[in-house]
Amino acid sequence: MHYTLHFGQVTPEIPYLLWGALISLELSVMAFAGGMVIGMVGAIMRLRGGRWLSRLARWYVTFFTNTPQLVQIYFIFFALPEVGILLDPFPAVLLGMTLNAGGYLTEILRAGLASVHQQELDAAETLGMSHLQTLRYVILPHIFKVVMPAMTNQYILMTLGTSMAAIFGVEELTGRAFNINSTTFRSIEIFLLTGGIYVLVTLAATSLLALVGRYAFRARVRIL
Amino acid sequence: MSFLDIHDLGARYGSLRVLDGIDLSVEQGEVVSLIGPSGSGKSTLLKVITGLMKPDRGRVTLAGAAVDYSNRKSLKAARDRLAIVFQQYNLFGNMTVLRNVTVAPTTIKKRNRRQVEEKARELLDRVGLGDKLHVYPDQLSGGQQQRVAIARALCLEPEILLLDEVTSALDPERVSEVLDTIRLLAKDNIAMLIVSHEMSFVRDVSHRIAFMADGRVQEIGSPEQIFDNPQTDRTRDFVGRISRVGH
Numbered sequence: 136m137h138y139t140l141h142f143g144q145v146t147p148e149i150p151y152l153l154w155g156a157l158i159s160l161e162l163s164v165m166a167f168a169g170g171m172v173i174g175m176v177g178a179i180m181r182l183r184g185g186r187w188l189s190r191l192a193r194w195y196v197t198f199f200t201n202t203p204q205l206v207q208i209y210f211i212f213f214a215l216p217e218v219g220i221l222l223d224p225f226p227a228v229l230l231g232m233t234l235n236a237g238g239y240l241t242e243i244l245r246a247g248l249a250s251v252h253q254q255e256l257d258a259a260e261t262l263g264m265s266h267l268q269t270l271r272y273v274i275l276p277h278i279f280k281v282v283m284p285a286m287t288n289q290y291i292l293m294t295l296g297t298s299m300a301a302i303f304g305v306e307e308l309t310g311r312a313f314n315i316n317s318t319t320f321r322s323i324e325i326f327l328l329t330g331g332i333y334v335l336v337t338l339a340a341t342s343l344l345a346l347v348g349r350y351a352f353r354a355r356v357r358i359l
Numbered sequence: 360m361s362f363l364d365i366h367d368l369g370a371r372y373g374s375l376r377v378l379d380g381i382d383l384s385v386e387q388g389e390v391v392s393l394i395g396p397s398g399s400g401k402s403t404l405l406k407v408i409t410g411l412m413k414p415d416r417g418r419v420t421l422a423g424a425a426v427d428y429s430n431r432k433s434l435k436a437a438r439d440r441l442a443i444v445f446q447q448y449n450l451f452g453n454m455t456v457l458r459n460v461t462v463a464p465t466t467i468k469k470r471n472r473r474q475v476e477e478k479a480r481e482l483l484d485r486v487g488l489g490d491k492l493h494v495y496p497d498q499l500s501g502g503q504q505q506r507v508a509i510a511r512a513l514c515l516e517p518e519i520l521l522l523d524e525v526t527s528a529l530d531p532e533r534v535s536e537v538l539d540t541i542r543l544l545a546k547d548n549i550a551m552l553i554v555s556h557e558m559s560f561v562r563d564v565s566h567r568i569a570f571m572a573d574g575r576v577q578e579i580g581s582p583e584q585i586f587d588n589p590q591t592d593r594t595r596d597f598v599g600r601i602s603r604v605g606h
Protein backbone atom coordinates (compact mmCIF):
# COMPACT_ATOMS: atom_id res chain seq x y z
CA MET A 136 0.00 0.00 0.00
CA HIS A 137 2.98 2.28 0.35
CA TYR A 138 4.02 4.34 -2.61
CA THR A 139 7.72 4.97 -2.91
CA LEU A 140 8.77 8.14 -4.60
CA HIS A 141 11.23 7.65 -7.43
CA PHE A 142 12.61 10.86 -8.79
CA GLY A 143 15.31 9.12 -10.81
CA GLN A 144 13.45 9.22 -14.10
CA VAL A 145 12.19 12.72 -13.49
CA THR A 146 15.25 14.71 -12.43
CA PRO A 147 16.88 14.74 -15.89
CA GLU A 148 13.73 16.52 -17.09
CA ILE A 149 14.13 19.47 -14.70
CA PRO A 150 15.80 21.76 -17.28
CA TYR A 151 12.98 20.93 -19.73
CA LEU A 152 10.42 21.90 -17.08
CA LEU A 153 12.28 25.06 -16.16
CA TRP A 154 12.24 26.21 -19.78
CA GLY A 155 8.52 25.58 -19.68
CA ALA A 156 8.28 27.73 -16.57
CA LEU A 157 9.93 30.50 -18.57
CA ILE A 158 7.12 30.28 -21.12
CA SER A 159 4.56 30.45 -18.30
CA LEU A 160 6.35 33.51 -16.98
CA GLU A 161 6.37 35.10 -20.41
CA LEU A 162 2.65 34.50 -20.77
CA SER A 163 1.78 35.94 -17.37
CA VAL A 164 4.04 38.99 -17.70
CA MET A 165 2.72 39.89 -21.14
CA ALA A 166 -0.92 39.32 -20.20
CA PHE A 167 -0.42 41.35 -17.04
CA ALA A 168 1.17 44.23 -18.94
CA GLY A 169 -1.63 44.24 -21.50
CA GLY A 170 -4.20 43.92 -18.74
CA MET A 171 -2.70 46.97 -17.00
CA VAL A 172 -3.16 49.06 -20.13
CA ILE A 173 -6.79 47.95 -20.46
CA GLY A 174 -7.25 48.42 -16.72
CA MET A 175 -5.98 52.00 -16.72
CA VAL A 176 -8.15 52.99 -19.63
CA GLY A 177 -11.08 51.12 -18.09
CA ALA A 178 -10.63 52.72 -14.67
CA ILE A 179 -10.51 56.21 -16.17
CA MET A 180 -13.59 55.44 -18.27
CA ARG A 181 -15.42 54.17 -15.21
CA LEU A 182 -14.71 57.26 -13.15
CA ARG A 183 -14.35 60.10 -15.63
CA GLY A 184 -15.90 58.76 -18.80
CA GLY A 185 -19.36 60.21 -18.52
CA ARG A 186 -22.45 58.06 -18.73
CA TRP A 187 -21.83 55.88 -21.78
CA LEU A 188 -18.10 55.25 -21.55
CA SER A 189 -18.52 54.45 -17.89
CA ARG A 190 -21.31 52.02 -18.69
CA LEU A 191 -19.26 50.40 -21.46
CA ALA A 192 -16.40 49.82 -19.03
CA ARG A 193 -18.79 48.38 -16.48
CA TRP A 194 -20.22 45.91 -19.00
CA TYR A 195 -16.73 44.85 -19.97
CA VAL A 196 -15.83 44.20 -16.36
CA THR A 197 -19.07 42.34 -15.69
CA PHE A 198 -18.56 40.10 -18.69
CA PHE A 199 -14.94 39.21 -18.06
CA THR A 200 -15.17 38.76 -14.31
CA ASN A 201 -18.36 36.70 -14.37
CA THR A 202 -17.50 34.04 -16.92
CA PRO A 203 -14.80 31.36 -16.52
CA GLN A 204 -11.52 32.29 -18.09
CA LEU A 205 -11.35 28.86 -19.69
CA VAL A 206 -14.63 29.52 -21.47
CA GLN A 207 -13.32 32.89 -22.66
CA ILE A 208 -10.21 31.32 -24.14
CA TYR A 209 -12.21 28.54 -25.77
CA PHE A 210 -14.40 31.17 -27.29
CA ILE A 211 -11.42 33.03 -28.75
CA PHE A 212 -9.84 29.80 -29.90
CA PHE A 213 -12.88 28.48 -31.71
CA ALA A 214 -14.97 31.53 -32.56
CA LEU A 215 -12.34 33.77 -34.08
CA PRO A 216 -11.45 31.33 -36.90
CA GLU A 217 -15.10 31.58 -37.96
CA VAL A 218 -14.54 35.23 -38.80
CA GLY A 219 -11.27 34.43 -40.50
CA ILE A 220 -8.86 35.14 -37.65
CA LEU A 221 -6.61 32.15 -37.03
CA LEU A 222 -4.51 32.35 -33.91
CA ASP A 223 -1.83 29.96 -32.75
CA PRO A 224 -2.39 28.59 -29.25
CA PHE A 225 0.07 30.93 -27.55
CA PRO A 226 -1.36 34.20 -28.91
CA ALA A 227 -4.92 32.93 -28.42
CA VAL A 228 -4.30 32.14 -24.76
CA LEU A 229 -2.39 35.40 -24.35
CA LEU A 230 -5.29 37.37 -25.80
CA GLY A 231 -7.81 35.62 -23.58
CA MET A 232 -5.73 36.14 -20.46
CA THR A 233 -5.08 39.76 -21.33
CA LEU A 234 -8.76 40.58 -21.83
CA ASN A 235 -9.62 38.77 -18.63
CA ALA A 236 -6.89 40.54 -16.64
CA GLY A 237 -8.13 43.83 -18.09
CA GLY A 238 -11.48 43.25 -16.41
CA TYR A 239 -10.05 42.55 -12.97
CA LEU A 240 -7.42 45.26 -13.18
CA THR A 241 -10.04 47.84 -14.19
CA GLU A 242 -11.77 47.18 -10.89
CA ILE A 243 -8.55 47.19 -8.89
CA LEU A 244 -7.26 50.41 -10.46
CA ARG A 245 -10.66 52.06 -10.22
CA ALA A 246 -10.58 51.62 -6.45
CA GLY A 247 -7.09 53.14 -6.41
CA LEU A 248 -8.06 56.06 -8.61
CA ALA A 249 -11.17 56.75 -6.54
CA SER A 250 -9.00 57.08 -3.44
CA VAL A 251 -7.05 60.06 -4.80
CA HIS A 252 -8.27 63.15 -2.94
CA GLN A 253 -9.74 65.90 -5.08
CA GLN A 254 -7.81 68.47 -3.06
CA GLU A 255 -4.55 66.74 -3.92
CA LEU A 256 -5.47 67.07 -7.59
CA ASP A 257 -6.49 70.69 -7.11
CA ALA A 258 -3.17 71.34 -5.40
CA ALA A 259 -1.31 69.78 -8.32
CA GLU A 260 -3.23 71.88 -10.79
CA THR A 261 -2.70 75.17 -9.01
CA LEU A 262 0.98 74.37 -8.57
CA GLY A 263 1.11 74.46 -12.35
CA MET A 264 1.24 70.75 -13.19
CA SER A 265 -0.14 69.67 -16.54
CA HIS A 266 -2.50 66.69 -16.75
CA LEU A 267 0.37 64.41 -17.69
CA GLN A 268 2.58 65.70 -14.91
CA THR A 269 -0.25 65.20 -12.41
CA LEU A 270 -0.67 61.65 -13.66
CA ARG A 271 3.01 60.93 -13.35
CA TYR A 272 3.86 62.67 -10.09
CA VAL A 273 0.63 62.40 -8.15
CA ILE A 274 -1.97 59.97 -9.45
CA LEU A 275 0.07 56.93 -10.49
CA PRO A 276 2.27 56.81 -7.38
CA HIS A 277 -0.82 57.14 -5.23
CA ILE A 278 -2.68 54.41 -7.09
CA PHE A 279 0.22 51.99 -7.05
CA LYS A 280 0.73 52.48 -3.37
CA VAL A 281 -2.91 51.71 -2.67
CA VAL A 282 -3.43 48.82 -5.07
CA MET A 283 -0.06 47.09 -4.88
CA PRO A 284 -1.29 44.20 -2.69
CA ALA A 285 -4.36 43.57 -4.86
CA MET A 286 -2.26 43.81 -8.01
CA THR A 287 0.26 41.31 -6.66
CA ASN A 288 -2.57 38.90 -5.90
CA GLN A 289 -3.93 39.30 -9.39
CA TYR A 290 -0.51 38.60 -10.82
CA ILE A 291 -0.14 35.38 -8.81
CA LEU A 292 -3.56 34.17 -9.93
CA MET A 293 -2.54 34.86 -13.50
CA THR A 294 0.74 33.00 -13.16
CA LEU A 295 -1.13 29.97 -11.90
CA GLY A 296 -3.78 30.49 -14.56
CA THR A 297 -1.20 30.09 -17.31
CA SER A 298 -1.48 26.33 -16.71
CA MET A 299 -4.71 26.52 -18.70
CA ALA A 300 -2.60 27.09 -21.77
CA ALA A 301 -1.65 23.40 -21.64
CA ILE A 302 -5.19 22.50 -22.66
CA PHE A 303 -4.66 24.41 -25.90
CA GLY A 304 -1.34 22.77 -26.60
CA VAL A 305 1.03 25.45 -25.39
CA GLU A 306 4.09 23.73 -23.99
CA GLU A 307 4.51 25.79 -20.85
CA LEU A 308 5.22 24.29 -17.45
CA THR A 309 2.03 22.26 -17.07
CA GLY A 310 2.06 21.23 -20.73
CA ARG A 311 5.56 19.89 -20.34
CA ALA A 312 4.58 18.07 -17.17
CA PHE A 313 1.85 16.37 -19.21
CA ASN A 314 4.43 15.41 -21.82
CA ILE A 315 6.80 13.83 -19.32
CA ASN A 316 3.93 12.11 -17.60
CA SER A 317 2.84 10.38 -20.79
CA THR A 318 6.27 8.83 -21.30
CA THR A 319 7.38 8.04 -17.72
CA PHE A 320 4.06 7.64 -15.87
CA ARG A 321 5.69 8.95 -12.66
CA SER A 322 2.71 11.27 -12.15
CA ILE A 323 3.12 11.97 -8.44
CA GLU A 324 6.81 12.85 -8.72
CA ILE A 325 6.24 14.96 -11.80
CA PHE A 326 3.39 16.99 -10.42
CA LEU A 327 5.10 17.43 -7.04
CA LEU A 328 8.06 18.84 -8.88
CA THR A 329 5.90 20.97 -11.13
CA GLY A 330 4.00 22.34 -8.15
CA GLY A 331 7.32 23.15 -6.51
CA ILE A 332 8.44 25.09 -9.55
CA TYR A 333 5.16 27.09 -9.54
CA VAL A 334 5.75 27.95 -5.89
CA LEU A 335 9.25 29.17 -6.69
CA VAL A 336 8.08 31.24 -9.65
CA THR A 337 5.24 32.92 -7.75
CA LEU A 338 7.39 33.53 -4.68
CA ALA A 339 10.04 35.15 -6.85
CA ALA A 340 7.41 37.29 -8.56
CA THR A 341 5.71 38.39 -5.34
CA SER A 342 9.00 39.26 -3.69
CA LEU A 343 10.01 41.28 -6.71
CA LEU A 344 6.68 43.11 -6.83
CA ALA A 345 6.80 43.68 -3.08
CA LEU A 346 10.26 45.17 -3.37
CA VAL A 347 9.16 47.46 -6.17
CA GLY A 348 6.04 48.38 -4.24
CA ARG A 349 7.84 49.11 -1.03
CA TYR A 350 10.76 51.08 -2.37
CA ALA A 351 9.26 52.80 -5.40
CA PHE A 352 5.76 53.46 -4.10
CA ARG A 353 6.04 53.10 -0.32
CA ALA A 354 3.30 50.50 -0.39
CA ARG A 355 2.71 48.68 2.88
CA VAL A 356 3.41 45.15 1.72
CA ARG A 357 5.15 42.27 3.40
CA ILE A 358 8.13 40.80 1.61
CA LEU A 359 7.80 37.02 2.03
CA MET B 360 -5.62 99.58 -9.59
CA SER B 361 -5.42 97.03 -6.82
CA PHE B 362 -3.14 94.03 -7.07
CA LEU B 363 -6.12 91.66 -7.18
CA ASP B 364 -9.28 93.22 -8.48
CA ILE B 365 -12.53 91.32 -8.78
CA HIS B 366 -15.53 92.84 -10.42
CA ASP B 367 -19.08 91.47 -10.71
CA LEU B 368 -17.84 87.88 -10.56
CA GLY B 369 -20.42 85.14 -10.98
CA ALA B 370 -20.26 81.33 -10.89
CA ARG B 371 -22.64 78.44 -10.48
CA TYR B 372 -22.82 74.69 -10.01
CA GLY B 373 -25.32 73.60 -12.61
CA SER B 374 -28.40 75.60 -11.90
CA LEU B 375 -27.28 76.59 -8.39
CA ARG B 376 -25.98 80.16 -8.45
CA VAL B 377 -23.16 80.34 -5.93
CA LEU B 378 -21.37 83.60 -6.74
CA ASP B 379 -23.67 86.41 -7.69
CA GLY B 380 -21.71 89.54 -8.46
CA ILE B 381 -18.64 89.58 -6.23
CA ASP B 382 -16.74 92.86 -5.96
CA LEU B 383 -13.53 92.66 -4.01
CA SER B 384 -9.99 93.95 -4.13
CA VAL B 385 -6.71 93.14 -2.41
CA GLU B 386 -3.79 95.57 -2.44
CA GLN B 387 -0.16 94.59 -2.63
CA GLY B 388 0.88 93.26 0.78
CA GLU B 389 -2.62 93.54 2.14
CA VAL B 390 -4.31 90.83 4.24
CA VAL B 391 -8.02 90.50 3.49
CA SER B 392 -10.21 87.94 5.21
CA LEU B 393 -13.47 86.45 4.03
CA ILE B 394 -16.03 85.51 6.62
CA GLY B 395 -19.60 84.39 6.22
CA PRO B 396 -22.00 81.54 6.82
CA SER B 397 -21.40 78.04 5.54
CA GLY B 398 -22.43 77.74 1.91
CA SER B 399 -22.08 81.44 1.18
CA GLY B 400 -19.54 80.75 -1.57
CA LYS B 401 -16.19 81.55 0.05
CA SER B 402 -14.43 78.41 -1.15
CA THR B 403 -16.02 78.77 -4.55
CA LEU B 404 -14.61 82.28 -4.84
CA LEU B 405 -11.09 80.99 -4.18
CA LYS B 406 -11.64 78.17 -6.68
CA VAL B 407 -12.65 80.65 -9.34
CA ILE B 408 -9.70 82.95 -8.64
CA THR B 409 -7.27 80.04 -8.96
CA GLY B 410 -8.93 78.71 -12.11
CA LEU B 411 -10.21 75.45 -10.61
CA MET B 412 -13.70 76.53 -11.59
CA LYS B 413 -14.85 78.76 -14.44
CA PRO B 414 -16.71 82.00 -13.76
CA ASP B 415 -19.78 82.68 -15.84
CA ARG B 416 -19.57 86.43 -15.64
CA GLY B 417 -17.43 89.26 -14.36
CA ARG B 418 -13.72 89.94 -14.39
CA VAL B 419 -10.62 89.13 -12.36
CA THR B 420 -7.55 91.32 -12.75
CA LEU B 421 -4.22 90.25 -11.28
CA ALA B 422 -1.23 92.58 -11.26
CA GLY B 423 -2.89 94.75 -13.86
CA ALA B 424 -3.66 91.94 -16.32
CA ALA B 425 -7.19 90.65 -16.83
CA VAL B 426 -7.23 86.85 -16.37
CA ASP B 427 -8.81 84.91 -19.21
CA TYR B 428 -9.71 81.60 -17.60
CA SER B 429 -10.33 79.84 -20.88
CA ASN B 430 -6.88 80.77 -22.15
CA ARG B 431 -4.12 78.47 -20.90
CA LYS B 432 -1.35 81.02 -21.18
CA SER B 433 -3.30 83.65 -19.33
CA LEU B 434 -4.26 81.17 -16.61
CA LYS B 435 -0.67 80.02 -16.27
CA ALA B 436 0.54 83.59 -15.93
CA ALA B 437 -2.02 84.18 -13.18
CA ARG B 438 -1.08 80.96 -11.36
CA ASP B 439 2.56 82.00 -11.41
CA ARG B 440 1.62 84.89 -9.13
CA LEU B 441 -0.57 83.05 -6.66
CA ALA B 442 -0.57 80.04 -4.37
CA ILE B 443 -3.35 78.37 -2.44
CA VAL B 444 -3.58 76.13 0.61
CA PHE B 445 -6.71 74.08 1.26
CA GLN B 446 -8.35 72.70 4.35
CA GLN B 447 -6.59 69.33 4.10
CA TYR B 448 -4.95 66.79 1.77
CA ASN B 449 -2.70 69.42 0.27
CA LEU B 450 0.44 67.31 0.32
CA PHE B 451 1.43 64.55 -2.05
CA GLY B 452 1.59 61.39 0.03
CA ASN B 453 4.25 59.75 -2.09
CA MET B 454 6.79 62.55 -1.63
CA THR B 455 8.89 63.56 1.36
CA VAL B 456 8.33 66.92 3.00
CA LEU B 457 11.26 68.45 1.17
CA ARG B 458 10.17 67.04 -2.17
CA ASN B 459 6.62 68.29 -1.65
CA VAL B 460 8.01 71.77 -1.26
CA THR B 461 10.47 71.62 -4.14
CA VAL B 462 8.59 69.61 -6.76
CA ALA B 463 6.74 72.48 -8.38
CA PRO B 464 9.57 75.04 -8.51
CA THR B 465 12.10 72.51 -9.82
CA THR B 466 10.23 70.14 -12.11
CA ILE B 467 7.40 72.40 -13.23
CA LYS B 468 8.92 75.87 -13.16
CA LYS B 469 12.44 74.61 -13.92
CA ARG B 470 14.15 76.80 -11.38
CA ASN B 471 17.65 76.02 -10.20
CA ARG B 472 17.49 72.96 -8.00
CA ARG B 473 20.13 73.96 -5.48
CA GLN B 474 18.65 77.39 -4.92
CA VAL B 475 15.14 76.00 -4.58
CA GLU B 476 16.29 73.44 -2.04
CA GLU B 477 18.08 76.03 -0.04
CA LYS B 478 14.99 78.19 -0.02
CA ALA B 479 12.80 75.20 0.91
CA ARG B 480 15.02 74.34 3.88
CA GLU B 481 14.90 77.91 5.04
CA LEU B 482 11.10 78.03 4.77
CA LEU B 483 10.67 74.70 6.53
CA ASP B 484 12.95 75.98 9.26
CA ARG B 485 10.76 79.03 9.61
CA VAL B 486 7.59 76.99 9.98
CA GLY B 487 9.38 74.87 12.57
CA LEU B 488 9.89 71.71 10.54
CA GLY B 489 13.56 71.94 9.74
CA ASP B 490 14.06 68.49 11.26
CA LYS B 491 11.35 66.78 9.19
CA LEU B 492 12.74 67.24 5.69
CA HIS B 493 12.88 63.57 4.79
CA VAL B 494 9.72 62.45 6.47
CA TYR B 495 6.52 61.54 4.59
CA PRO B 496 3.24 63.41 5.15
CA ASP B 497 1.52 60.48 6.86
CA GLN B 498 4.20 60.63 9.54
CA LEU B 499 3.24 64.21 10.42
CA SER B 500 0.41 65.63 12.52
CA GLY B 501 -2.33 67.57 10.76
CA GLY B 502 -0.90 70.88 11.95
CA GLN B 503 2.57 69.96 10.73
CA GLN B 504 1.14 68.96 7.36
CA GLN B 505 -0.56 72.31 7.03
CA ARG B 506 2.66 74.13 7.88
CA VAL B 507 4.43 72.15 5.16
CA ALA B 508 1.65 73.12 2.75
CA ILE B 509 2.19 76.76 3.63
CA ALA B 510 5.93 76.42 3.16
CA ARG B 511 5.30 74.79 -0.21
CA ALA B 512 3.02 77.62 -1.27
CA LEU B 513 5.65 80.17 -0.26
CA CYS B 514 8.43 78.37 -2.08
CA LEU B 515 6.65 79.33 -5.28
CA GLU B 516 7.32 82.94 -4.30
CA PRO B 517 3.72 84.00 -4.90
CA GLU B 518 2.64 87.60 -4.73
CA ILE B 519 -0.64 86.58 -3.19
CA LEU B 520 -1.42 83.63 -0.94
CA LEU B 521 -4.94 82.22 -0.70
CA LEU B 522 -5.85 80.21 2.39
CA ASP B 523 -9.11 78.28 2.62
CA GLU B 524 -9.91 77.31 6.20
CA VAL B 525 -6.46 75.88 6.69
CA THR B 526 -7.09 75.15 10.36
CA SER B 527 -10.63 73.81 10.36
CA ALA B 528 -9.64 70.15 10.02
CA LEU B 529 -7.20 70.40 12.92
CA ASP B 530 -7.42 69.50 16.59
CA PRO B 531 -7.86 72.65 18.68
CA GLU B 532 -4.37 72.41 20.13
CA ARG B 533 -2.88 72.36 16.61
CA VAL B 534 -4.70 75.43 15.40
CA SER B 535 -2.52 78.04 17.05
CA GLU B 536 0.75 76.73 15.63
CA VAL B 537 -0.61 77.15 12.11
CA LEU B 538 -2.14 80.54 12.83
CA ASP B 539 1.16 81.71 14.32
CA THR B 540 2.88 80.68 11.11
CA ILE B 541 0.45 82.75 9.08
CA ARG B 542 0.86 85.73 11.42
CA LEU B 543 4.57 85.55 10.88
CA LEU B 544 4.06 85.70 7.12
CA ALA B 545 1.61 88.56 7.32
CA LYS B 546 4.51 90.70 8.45
CA ASP B 547 6.33 89.79 5.25
CA ASN B 548 4.48 92.06 2.90
CA ILE B 549 2.84 89.26 0.95
CA ALA B 550 -0.80 89.78 0.01
CA MET B 551 -3.24 87.26 1.47
CA LEU B 552 -6.85 86.36 0.99
CA ILE B 553 -7.89 84.27 3.97
CA VAL B 554 -11.09 82.29 4.51
CA SER B 555 -11.37 81.46 8.18
CA HIS B 556 -13.81 80.76 10.98
CA GLU B 557 -11.25 81.73 13.62
CA MET B 558 -12.69 85.14 14.41
CA SER B 559 -10.08 86.36 16.89
CA PHE B 560 -7.34 85.41 14.45
CA VAL B 561 -9.12 87.13 11.57
CA ARG B 562 -9.57 90.26 13.62
CA ASP B 563 -5.94 90.26 14.65
CA VAL B 564 -4.30 89.58 11.30
CA SER B 565 -6.48 91.31 8.69
CA HIS B 566 -6.23 94.78 7.27
CA ARG B 567 -9.75 94.45 5.95
CA ILE B 568 -12.53 91.91 6.36
CA ALA B 569 -15.23 91.07 3.86
CA PHE B 570 -18.50 89.58 5.00
CA MET B 571 -20.01 87.27 2.38
CA ALA B 572 -23.53 85.92 2.14
CA ASP B 573 -25.64 84.62 -0.70
CA GLY B 574 -22.79 84.82 -3.18
CA ARG B 575 -22.09 88.51 -2.62
CA VAL B 576 -19.82 90.63 -0.49
CA GLN B 577 -22.35 92.25 1.82
CA GLU B 578 -19.94 94.47 3.66
CA ILE B 579 -16.22 95.14 3.66
CA GLY B 580 -14.26 97.21 6.11
CA SER B 581 -11.67 97.35 8.85
CA PRO B 582 -11.79 94.69 11.60
CA GLU B 583 -13.12 97.35 13.97
CA GLN B 584 -15.95 98.20 11.59
CA ILE B 585 -16.97 94.62 10.95
CA PHE B 586 -16.81 93.41 14.54
CA ASP B 587 -17.65 96.52 16.57
CA ASN B 588 -19.67 98.66 14.27
CA PRO B 589 -21.14 96.66 11.39
CA GLN B 590 -23.04 98.69 8.84
CA THR B 591 -25.57 96.11 7.72
CA ASP B 592 -28.02 94.02 9.69
CA ARG B 593 -26.78 90.79 8.19
CA THR B 594 -23.20 91.44 9.24
CA ARG B 595 -24.33 92.42 12.73
CA ASP B 596 -26.42 89.29 12.92
CA PHE B 597 -23.59 86.99 11.79
CA VAL B 598 -20.92 88.58 13.95
CA GLY B 599 -23.28 88.59 16.93
CA ARG B 600 -24.10 84.95 16.50
CA ILE B 601 -20.54 83.83 15.98
CA SER B 602 -19.18 85.70 18.99
CA ARG B 603 -21.94 84.27 21.17
CA VAL B 604 -20.86 80.70 20.38
CA GLY B 605 -17.43 81.74 21.54
CA HIS B 606 -15.29 81.71 18.42
Ligand SMILES: Nc1ncnc2c1ncn2[C@@H]1O[C@H](COP(=O)(O)OP(=O)(O)OP(=O)(O)O)[C@@H](O)[C@H]1O
Pocket residue numbers: 372375377395396397398399400401402403404
Ligand atom coordinates in the same frame (compact mmCIF):
# COMPACT_ATOMS: atom_id res chain seq x y z
N1 LIG C 1 -18.80 70.42 -6.08
C1 LIG C 1 -20.00 71.01 -5.87
N2 LIG C 1 -21.08 70.65 -6.59
C2 LIG C 1 -22.28 71.23 -6.39
N3 LIG C 1 -22.50 72.20 -5.49
C3 LIG C 1 -21.47 72.61 -4.73
C4 LIG C 1 -20.17 72.03 -4.89
N4 LIG C 1 -19.33 72.63 -4.01
C5 LIG C 1 -20.09 73.54 -3.34
N5 LIG C 1 -21.36 73.53 -3.78
C6 LIG C 1 -22.44 74.41 -3.28
O1 LIG C 1 -22.06 75.75 -3.50
C7 LIG C 1 -22.43 76.56 -2.40
C8 LIG C 1 -21.22 77.33 -1.92
O2 LIG C 1 -20.26 76.40 -1.44
P1 LIG C 1 -18.85 76.86 -0.88
O3 LIG C 1 -18.08 75.63 -0.63
O4 LIG C 1 -18.26 77.88 -1.76
O5 LIG C 1 -19.29 77.53 0.50
P2 LIG C 1 -18.37 78.07 1.67
O6 LIG C 1 -18.74 79.48 1.90
O7 LIG C 1 -16.96 77.78 1.42
O8 LIG C 1 -18.90 77.22 2.90
P3 LIG C 1 -18.09 76.59 4.15
O9 LIG C 1 -17.92 77.71 5.13
O10 LIG C 1 -19.00 75.54 4.66
O11 LIG C 1 -16.81 76.04 3.62
C9 LIG C 1 -23.06 75.64 -1.38
O12 LIG C 1 -24.46 75.75 -1.49
C10 LIG C 1 -22.60 74.27 -1.78
O13 LIG C 1 -23.59 73.33 -1.47
Ligand SMILES: [Mg+2]
Pocket residue numbers: 401402403524
Ligand atom coordinates in the same frame (compact mmCIF):
# COMPACT_ATOMS: atom_id res chain seq x y z
MG1 LIG D 1 -15.51 76.45 2.22
